[in-house]
Amino acid sequence: MRFNESAELERGQVALVVPHERLLRAGARHAAFGLRAPREESAPLEAVLAVGRAGVQIKENARLSTLLLFEDEG
Template structure:
């Protein structure tokens, strides 16, 4: 995919394209955070697959006058749901990687590849022992699309 503008045409839910545009893709923004409340399950054939159960965490305002709240995350695993949803054309693959700033803030997620549309896009975010705060709509990952 040559330009962020072309990729933006395949995304819904962008918060602010000019800020999210990057030379290699589009930065994804956090729309919701869920605490993992139990274990998931994987098997060979997929018939017994179970996603991890989760509970939505609401952001809190530091000041009542603030427009956006914060999620204060302790050590552990969380499901992050991005604001953005993605449509892919035949033969395209989406690659999502953590931004360096996410790693430097004490959190990370594995890079992943998808050949299917994602509505919305989600990932498992792991927070280090120091914890991490996420502000609503913060950029944590980069999406690129390969032809």
């Protein structure tokens, strides 16, 4: 899947993108992945969506992920 939003991180920021709890309850998931600054804002965010045997219906612009933002102090 390709996200319709981008993430522009400032220097010293890192982000973790994890599946949204509603996506997990619906029986689908994607791998968590990290982002680190500097990052091209224009670079699309993509993830492989794994769906159970029963399938899943996803509405356009549905929230499929949660972005957790951290300050890298190291």
